[in-house]
Amino acid sequence: MDYFEINGLKKLNGIINVSGAKNAVLPLMAAAILNKGSLKISNVPQLSDSITMSRLLEEMGGKVKFNSDNSISLDTSELNKPFAPYDLVKTMRASFYVLGPLIARFGEAKVSLPGGCAWGPRPVDFHLSGLEALGVKISIENGYVVANGKNLIGSEIHFPKISVGATGNVLMAAIVAKGTTTINNAASEPEIQQLCEILNQMGANISGIGSNTLVIEGVDNLDLVSNVSVIPDRIEAGTFLIAAAASGEEVEVVNIIPTHLDSVIDCLKEANINVIIKKNSIIIKSSKNDILPTNIETSEYPGFPTDLQAQWMALMCLAKGTSTIKENIYFDRFTHIMELNRLGCNIKLEDSVAIIEGDKSLVGADVMSTDIRASAALIIAALSAKGVTKISRVYHIDRGYDKIEEKLTTIGAEIFRKK
Numbered sequence: 001m002d003y004f005e006i007n008g009l010k011k012l013n014g015i016i017n018v019s020g021a022k023n024a025v026l027p028l029m030a031a032a033i034l035n036k037g038s039l040k041i042s043n044v045p046q047l048s049d050s051i052t053m054s055r056l057l058e059e060m061g062g063k064v065k066f067n068s069d070n071s072i073s074l075d076t077s078e079l080n081k082p083f084a085p086y087d088l089v090k091t092m093r094a095s096f097y098v099l100g101p102l103i104a105r106f107g108e109a110k111v112s113l114p115g116g117c118a119w120g121p122r123p124v125d126f127h128l129s130g131l132e133a134l135g136v137k138i139s140i141e142n143g144y145v146v147a148n149g150k151n152l153i154g155s156e157i158h159f160p161k162i163s164v165g166a167t168g169n170v171l172m173a174a175i176v177a178k179g180t181t182t183i184n185n186a187a188s189e190p191e192i193q194q195l196c197e198i199l200n201q202m203g204a205n206i207s208g209i210g211s212n213t214l215v216i217e218g219v220d221n222l223d224l225v226s227n228v229s230v231i232p233d234r235i236e237a238g239t240f241l242i243a244a245a246a247s248g249e250e251v252e253v254v255n256i257i258p259t260h261l262d263s264v265i266d267c268l269k270e271a272n273i274n275v276i277i278k279k280n281s282i283i284i285k286s287s288k289n290d291i292l293p294t295n296i297e298t299s300e301y302p303g304f305p306t307d308l309q310a311q312w313m314a315l316m317c318l319a320k321g322t323s324t325i326k327e328n329i330y331f332d333r334f335t336h337i338m339e340l341n342r343l344g345c346n347i348k349l350e351d352s353v354a355i356i357e358g359d360k361s362l363v364g365a366d367v368m369s370t371d372i373r374a375s376a377a378l379i380i381a382a383l384s385a386k387g388v389t390k391i392s393r394v395y396h397i398d399r400g401y402d403k404i405e406e407k408l409t410t411i412g413a414e415i416f417r418k419k
C-alpha cells in the first residue's frame with residue numbers, strides 16, 4: 001500500500017496550480033444521466049473518486065472516456081440499467097447522487113445505501129424524504145433504496161439542515177416534476193450553483209441559484225448540453241493556502257476563484273498571515289510576525305468549510321497561543337487529532353470543540369490517514385515538522401487530491417510516494 005515520506009522544514013516557494021473541484025465534477029457526472037447524448041467535461045481532476053463515478057455510469061450502460069487534456073467524454077444515450085451496486089457506492093458516498101437523475105430519466109432506480117464513513121453515520125434521510133415529497137415511492141430492500149416515481153409532482157420541501165448532497169439529488173429529480181418545487185434551506189455551495197447552471201443549460205428552470213431557496217419550475221423535456229468546465233477546487237486551494245501559511249515563503253495558488261474562499265481568507269488574515277488577492281490567484285507571503293491563534297467554527301457556505309477544518313487545525317498548532325475550532329457540520333469529524341498529536345501537537349477535544357495549544361515544535365513520526373481532509377492536515381503538519389514523517393493509507397488522499405505530492409514538489413516540498 002502506498003505511503004508518503006515527507007522531510008519537513010523545507011520552505012515552500014513558487015506557483016501551485018489548482019485542479020477542478022471534486023465536489024463539482026461528481027454531481028455533474030451524475031447530471032450527465034439526464035443528458036441523453038454526449039457531454040465533454042473539462043478541467044476534471046484526476047482522482048479515484050472521478051474514476052469510481054465513471055465506473056458507475058459504465059455499469060449502467062454509459063460510455064466514458066478519459067482524455068489526455070484532463071477532460072472526460074460521457075455518452076449516456078444508451079444508459080439502460082438504473083442500478084448502482086453496493087461495491088461502488090460503499091467506496092464513495094457521492095455515488096448516491098445518481099438516485100435523483102435515474103428517477104427523473106427512468107421513473108425507477110435501485111441504488112445501494114452508502115453506509116457510514118470514517119467519521120460517523122452520515123445519513124441520507126433528507127435525500128429520501130425530499131424525493132418522497134415529489135411523489136417517489138421508496139422502500140429499503142436488502143441495503144438498497146428501491147425507488148419508483150413515473151409522474152413526479154412539484155412540492156414544497158424544507159430540509160431540517162442544509163445538505164449539499166440532498167439539495168443536488170432532489171434538484172435533479174424536481175426539474176422534470178409537474179409544477180413548482182421549492183427547496184427551502186437548500187445548499188448554496190459553489191458546486192451546487194454550478195450544478196444548477198448546467199441543469200438550466202439543459203433546459204431546466206431553476207431560480208434562486210446561490211441562495212438558500214431554490215424554486216424549480218418543472219419542464220417536460222430536457223435539451224442536450226455538450227460542454228462544461230468544472231469550477232476550481234476551493235478545498236484544494238484552501239489546503240494549499242494553509243500549507244503556504246504554515247511553511248511558505250512566497251507561494252501563489254493559481255487557477256482559483258478567490259471569492260469562493262472569502263471565509264478562509266478572513267481567517268488567514270485573523271491569524272496574521274499576509275494574503276494578497278489577485279483576479280484568479282492568491283499569494284501567501286511569509287513575514288517575520290507570529291501566526292496568531294484563532295477561534296473559528298465550521299458552517300455551510302459561505303462559512304468556513306468543514307472540509308478545511310483539519311488543515312486549519314494543523315496550522316493552529318503552529319500559532320502563538322490557544323485556538324479553538326468548533327465543528328458544526330459533522331460533530332465527530334476529529335479522527336485527525338490523535339494523529340496530529342503524534343507529530344507533537346497538543347490538541348484536546350471537548351464536545352465538538354477542539355482546543356489547540358499552539359506554538360509547539362513538531363517532530364516527524366509515523367502517522368495514518370483516516371479520511372481525505374485529515375490526510376491533508378497530516379501533510380501540512382509534516383511539512384512543518386523536524387525530521388521524517390511517514391503517512392500511511394494515502395489512498396484516502398488520492399480520492400480527493402489530484403497528484404498532491406507532484407504539486408507540492410514543484411514549490412519545494414520534499415514529499416515522496418513510496419510502496
Ligand code: UD1
Pocket residue numbers: 022023026093094122123124125126127128161162163164165166191306307329330
Ligand atoms: C458534501 C461534500 C463533503 C462536505 C459536506 C459538507 C460532496 C461530494 N461532498 O457531502 O465534502 O464535507 O458536503 O459540506 O459534495 N445530513 C443528514 N441527512 C441527510 C443528509 C445530510 O442528517 O440526508 C447531515 C449530515 O450528517 C451533515 C449535514 O447534514 O451533518 C451536511 O451533510 P451534507 O451537506 O449532506 O454532506 P454531503 O453532501 O454528503
